[in-house]
Amino acid sequence: MxxxxxxxxxxxxxxxxxxxxxxxxxxxxxxxxxxxxxxxxxxxxxxxxxxxxxxxxxxxxxxxxxxxxxxxxxxxxxxxxxxxxxxxxxxxxxxxxxxxxxxxxxxxxxxxxxxxxxRVLRHVSPAFVEDPLRVLRVARFAARFAADGFTVAPETMELMRTIADQGELATLSAERVWRETEKALSSATPAVFWQVLSDVHALTPWFSELQPASIIKLTRHYLSQLDTPDPLIAFCLSLYPLNPERAQQLCERLKVPNSYRQLALKLCRAQLSASSTWNADAAFAYMGQFDLWRQPEQLTNLLKVWQCVGIKEPVLAAFQRSFEAAQKLSAAAVIEAAKAESQALQGPQIGATLQSARHAKVINEWQLASG
Structure with a gap:
């Protein structure tokens, strides 16, 4: 032995x-x-x-x-x-x-x-074509080692293309496809994963929504702005160019975990860009749209995504400052303030008054941040 x-x-x-x-x-x-x-x-x-x-x-x-x-x-x-x-x-x-x-x-x-x-990723033998999962694995390795100068050998790319063209990728399970995808998105250069899959015709059937040249180009651009590996942010940026319906189709097909799916779909629904209107009222609406009052931990993720899609730093700083100031307001403080004015808040009045106070705080802080 x-x-x-x-x-x-x-x-x-x-x-x-x-x-x-x-x-x-x-x-x-x-x-x-x-x-x-x-x-x-x-x-x-x-x-x-x-x-x-x-x-x-x-x-x-x-x-x-x-x-x-x-x-x-x-x-x-x-x-x-x-x-x-x-x-x-x-x-x-x-x-x-x-x-x-x-x-x-x-x-x-x-x-x-x-x-x-x-610095070559090359298949061992012609038996490479017998396992369709290897198409995703090689694309993942290409993303992982791109920073070290690795590229996929042309003959290996050809075998990957053969597997994809024969429809073998459809035999994979959603769980295995997602596992490889998540690993690839954890790499320093996740854009390479999508580009390799595109080059070997392997975006179909699992990622067909990303197939149009305009979409894959925009996805790669957004991902190139990500300076530290983060699979959640990379997934959100990958889907960012899609409309909500197509993004949801992809998520359902892949059985994407809720922790990824929910944020990605919210971002697709918002479709915010560098040209979007940003003012205090819009910022307050976005805070509600992304449920930041109940999930304040998502603020960091939103700021990372928005930075990568081109939203300017002063806008992001104003958004963060306004939210953090408004978040400090509590229901208890609102109730005490009402009592001081001889008002008794009950039931839905408490929530409505709290939101009104938060709105006012966001407007005030936004004006201060904007100079």
Whole structure:
């Protein structure tokens, strides 16, 4: 039995990047041997085991044979006769098909180190086309490593285009598509994800609303203004050029989590831009439209999005100052102020009076901020 460190941990170490997770492949072992050593089996489709102390994943070396459509249509063979080279061959990219032994020796049968040096994302074998999820994975890696100068090899782009043109992407589940999308949007250059998908005809069927050239161009422009990785903001900016109906269609198809969906759809409904009218009354209306009184934590997210779509800094500063001042007003303070004037507020009167006071505060602070 031989154990090798594989995949991202080897790749990132060679790139001089922090290693956060370590995955291992075990050659020459049976499930019974692993269990006898105290490993706990967790994989149902193929044998994956957790180390008894570190909880790192150890997978038996395996081969895969295409038997049906989609990313689940594979027959898995994991037995002691499967070699390390066979296991590495089933991986997506050469840079992810490098293994390291306990002694530190690198096993690189598919020239992943050369592709790391040349900054190329290249498929390992023609079997790449058998798994449509790899189209999204490669686009995600392109976004993740674009800042390091990586690009997708032309021949790999062609295989990705073949997968998309054959309609294989439709066999994926919404959950898997969203998972890859969220990871891509967490990268420093999420615009690259959309551009690669567009170049290989892979915006259909999951992201067809982004397909028009004018939309994808605007999306890329907005995303290029984002200076720190933030998947929520990147998602909102990706959908920002869409009308609310098309944005909602995309969200429903992808089963986007509510934490992403709600803010993105509110922004699409508002459709605010650098040319929008901004004054105290409009700002107060936006505060209500985005439910900031109940969700003040969304203020930071709104300001990030609006900054990326071109709304000027003085307007954003005035909006923030006005909201924060009005937010300090409370129902209790409104009731006490009414009592001081011999008024007794009850029920809906309290809320209406509070909103009136907030409106007045926003107008006052906006005028002060505007000079």
């Amino acid at each position: 031989n154990i090798y460190l594989v995949g991202g941990a080897v790749r990132d170490r060679l790139l001089g990047k922090p290693v956060h997770e370590r995955d291992y492949v075990v050659v020459g072992a049976t499930p019974q041997q692993m269990l006898a050593l105290g490993y706990r089996q967790v994989g149902k489709d193929f044998p994956v085991f957790l180390h008894p102390q570190t909880q790192a994943e150890y997978a038996l070396a395996r081969t895969e044979r295409k038997t049906g459509q989609g990313y689940t249509g594979f027959a898995i063979a994991a037995d002691p006769s499967v070699t390390l080279e066979q296991d590495l061959m089933r991986r997506d990219l050469t840079i992810n098909a490098i293994a390291q032994s306990d002694s530190g020796e690198l096993i690189d049968p598919y020239h992943g180190r050369a592709d790391l040096q040349q």
